[in-house]
Amino acid sequence: MTIQLQRTMAAELRDVTREYGGKHARVRALDGVSIAFPRGSWTAVMGPSGSGKSTLLHCAAGLEQVSSGQVLLGEQDITAASDSQLTALRRREIGFVFQSFNLIGSLTAEQNVALPLKLARQRVSTKDVRxxxxxxxxxxxxxxxPRELSGGQQQRVAIARAMVTRPAVLFADEPTGALDSRSARTVLDLLRHLVDSVGQTIVMVTHDPAAAARADSVVFLSDGRIVDRLVQPSTRQVADRLASLEGA
Known part of the structure; x- marks a missing residue:
């Protein structure tokens, strides 16, 4: 299933296949996936365990090389980029938010947020960080x-760290997975604000139908293929579609 292009794209996968393992034990995590993420949109990616969700995210972000197909960030083809080129690109153009926050415990919130700028050898403006x-x-x-902050506050620090470089795309892997329901709502409200107010592009993997329903669209994977897409769905619609895939 191919999702049709609608407007300027922040990132795109074209007929992407990703395989793991040796010649006699190959696993195809992605199987001919084509999908584009419009600028200023929020796309949630869902599917049963092992459906290829995280692999799709990692390939789109340049964290994993594809076995075949193309990966584009904006108009730049990053499919065959070297490790050093991808590292530089990720520091400039891509933000990451993970379930486990990945903050450095010895640094303050301000220092954690400033870290991507230092790694990219960019000028660190205390005013901008704050x-x-x-x-x-x-x-x-x-x-x-971090130890002095709640889980929700740590995740907000992680989001601030991801946004400080003004990335073209923010990739989020289960950003509310380790949070209680109240903290999760706060984080989702923040992501929604980033899309609506500053035009941030977000691609989010989640297992939570309530989180997915906050996105503009929800893409469903099964066995490494895109099998459905819902636009501005309700939580019930997302949950029902996910249940149908898990029970298939």
Whole structure:
């Protein structure tokens, strides 16, 4: 199933296949996937365990090389980019948010947010770093270390860290998976705000129908293939479609 192009794309996969294993034990995690992510949109990716969700995210972000097909970031083909080129590209153009936050425990919230700029050898503006923390509601917590923050606050620091370089695409892998329901709602509200107010492009893998329903569209994978897409669905619609795939 191919999702049709609608407007300028922030990222795109064209007939992508990703295989693992040796010659006699090959596993095809992605099987001819074509999908485009419009700028300023939020796409949720769902599917049963082993359907290829995380592999799709990793290939789109340049974390894994594809076995065949093309991967584009904006108009740039990154399919055959070298490791050093991909590292530089990720630091400039891509933001990541993970379930486990991945904050450095010895650094304050402010220092964690500034880290991507330092790694990219960009000028670190204290004013800009603090502005990003303020935008996620943590202006009063900038000097706190991760152990002094709740799970939801740590995830907001992680989002601020991902946004400080103003990435073309924000990739989120189960961003609410380790949070309680109240903290999850706060994080999802923040992601929605980023899309609606600043035009951020977000691609999010999730197992939670309520989280997926906050996105503009939900793409469903099964056995490495895109099998369905829902636009602005309800939580019930997402849950029912996911259940039908898990029971297939």
């Amino acid at each position: 502005a990003v923390l303020a935008s996620v509601g943590l202006a009063e917590r900038m000097r706190h270390r």
